[in-house]
Amino acid sequence: MAGRGMNLTLKIWRQAGPKAKGEFQTYKLGGVSPDMSFLEMLDVLNEQLIQHGEESVAFDHDCREGICGMCSLMINGQAHGPDKATTTCQLHMRRFRDGDTIVIEPWRATAFPVVRDLVVDRSAFDRIIGQGGFVSINTGNAQDANCLPVPKHNQEKAMEAAACIGCGACVAACKNASAMLFVSAKVSQLALLPQGEPEAARRVVKMVAQMDKEGFGGCTNTYECEAACPAEVPASNIARLNREYMKAVLLSDEMP
């Protein structure tokens, strides 16, 4: 399949550092194979830039198989590009046509400041998890795993939520830069399992408080998050998050 090269025009956000002023730069790139992944296409561009003595475009990536959640990019205004259930690293150039112009931007959200070019700081997500995205048990001496039966249906729902890769596409896609889908995924996973029950109220109240503190916006039910999510985490988790939150506020001692 290689050899059938496409010619592309790339408009890429370049920003030298967190405080620097950014702008779009336009690059022409030829000989793009349809079998390349989107990031391999950027690799080819970067090699060319280095040959011309220009610094390469910084972008986050690691596993390149759609699971680590490190890659990002707004591609023509869509988080992770046009394909459903696909991270940028799994997007392939066969999705584009010869002569296309592609606009590439970093995630845009107050809570995700730009580090450089297309790289942003998503540590806000870690701080939210640190407030309650866990079950408080210490290592060692857990009871036998099969002492705790979990209905298959609940386990599957929990797995559906636990599939979140923490990439931040939900925030980037949302007009309010809301992190509700991300937060609801972890709250739901643990709310659906008996292991998470004792801390359910405390967890949801603390995680939501941290989410607000980080500067994420509120949810207005447009479901762009669900459409953009590469792990297909359903927006119904947001409803569960709201229920858990109401339950905690009304029926427990946890204060928001």
Added chain:
Amino acid sequence: MFRVAEQPLDGKVPSGDITQVWDKHKDNLKPISPNNKRKYEVIVVGTGLAGASAAASLAELGYSVKAFCFQDSPRRAHSIAAQGGINAAKNYPNDGDSVWRLFADTVKGGDWRAREGNVYRLAQMSANIIDQCVAQGVPFAREYGGLLSNRTFGGSLVSRTFYARGQTGQQLLLGAYSALMRQVGGGKVKMFPRREMLELIVVDGVARGIVCRDLTTGKIESYTAQAVVLATGGYGNVFYLSTNAKGCNVTAAWRCHRRGALFGNPCYTQIHPTCIPVSGDYQSKLTLMSESLRNDGRVWVPKNQSDTRSPDQIPDDERDYYLERRYPSYGNMVARDVASRAAKERCDAGFGVGSSKLAVYLDFKHAIERDGEAVIRAKYGNLFHMYEKITAENPYKVPMRIYPAVHYTMGGLWVDYNLQSSVPGLFVLGEANFSDHGANRLGASALMQGLADGYFVIPYTIADHFGKNASKLGKIGDDHPAVKEAVTAATQRINTLLNTHGTKSVDSFHRELGAIMWDKCGMARNDAGLRQAAGEIRQLRDRFWKEVRVLGSGELLNQNLEHAGRLADFLEFAELMVIDALHRAESCGGHFREEHATEDGEAKRDDNNFCYAAGWEFAGVGNEPVLHKEPLEFKNVPLQTRSYK
């Protein structure tokens, strides 16, 4: 090419009944009183399964922990990509599994080149790991009765693999990450993301800290502690193309090696049999398709070399199901190294499929006919989806095309039974150490080892170090000469890279190194090729330091500079790997020397001369390394010829 040390290496496995050794050993380790624990600082480098579980568990015990990773979040570590599952001797299916059977399977899987004591302990802990993970809320697959589900993996005749869809590594890592973040949120662990370790600080022969670079600001920082725990993964990216994440590297381990830590069995690398074939010269990585697929997929090539029909048009009797033919009792579930070599053999003989002819089919036709598409989708949906994304082919309709690719490295820093390296105070966990898998790792065993090391071994053994070396663990400041020296060394290397002003990109050098390693130190190796490779690596290294072009400054995020530093270490490490492969004039597990094969092409071990683990001592770049031999004894699983027939 190398020198041999006179004294044998001692793995320090206590003597006695292997089933009792660990329990007795724990009783003999010196505990630290709860009040004193917070006075001890521990640095943990890497936040994959081993690192995150270690950092969390040590903080739970009361130690002051600092954890470091080069990614933007500890949740990104490459453990996350493990698909298929984790082994545990729970015997829930009642099919005759036991700790002993898991132990024996793992020793056999490793082709009798692992240390028995460590492997037994690993098998013992496997069940606790499942308990721990379930208690954390890891959503393992379950049956309708609400109990946990199991499947079979290669190299085993029982069902002992626990899984969470095709995302087991992700779910286990997120479990360990959540335990870690609980400690971070509670102030017991200080987390340093986007930090790359560049030096180990050694004072009076004891590991006392690290030097790292803040990847966003470029600042060179030093951190001191009473112990350093390294959990920085494997070195598969020395081949450039591998299933590893792009950031995986040998730098932290290699820097420790240069400071005195012996490197164990660097030539033992695992080539995974089921990966998506290379599609072009722009290829940046290879993607694995979980071994669990071999439970339902059948591997074949056409019987006729020149058969150009599409695979669905080739009738069953014209297909060569070569694994089932050669290994009737294990069939498609033979150990990984065996499956990989068998695929290479068919392709080398001209039976390969696809445009490159470097692929074989993995076919689900019979499984779909038998169980229905819905069942297959439920088991492997995300893998099929990923395959279709990458190849634009629908594996429900046409067989997958697969080929072996570099996946895991069994070698790593040499450690004793306490997981302590040859530098006191430096502990090495998970893939970064060499200890448990011998010359080949069985599927679903890496997750098991990472978590066993982090949750259940290091919390006990690290205390012994604090107790024994207490007199050498007084506080040291940033102005200590050893700290300053390490900071200077790291800074100078960065400046040299930035000031070389050559013409060739870092990536182009990395691809050249990868080609040398894959051709001459890959799935099959021979004496002449390895000697040639050693020369080529040295030349490439010289050229790198003269011709590399690293743009930009050291004061900002500079991904090129990061890559250059990692490649510089790979260029030194690669030579040691080749020397190790050359010196081991036998075939065992993933290390296949063409001169040492049986008539039917199986690996031929030489137990008289090579029944040892090789621990290599650094003697300067380009100088002859020193080989320390740790004799391996097999008192419990006697040496045999491995057979999956």
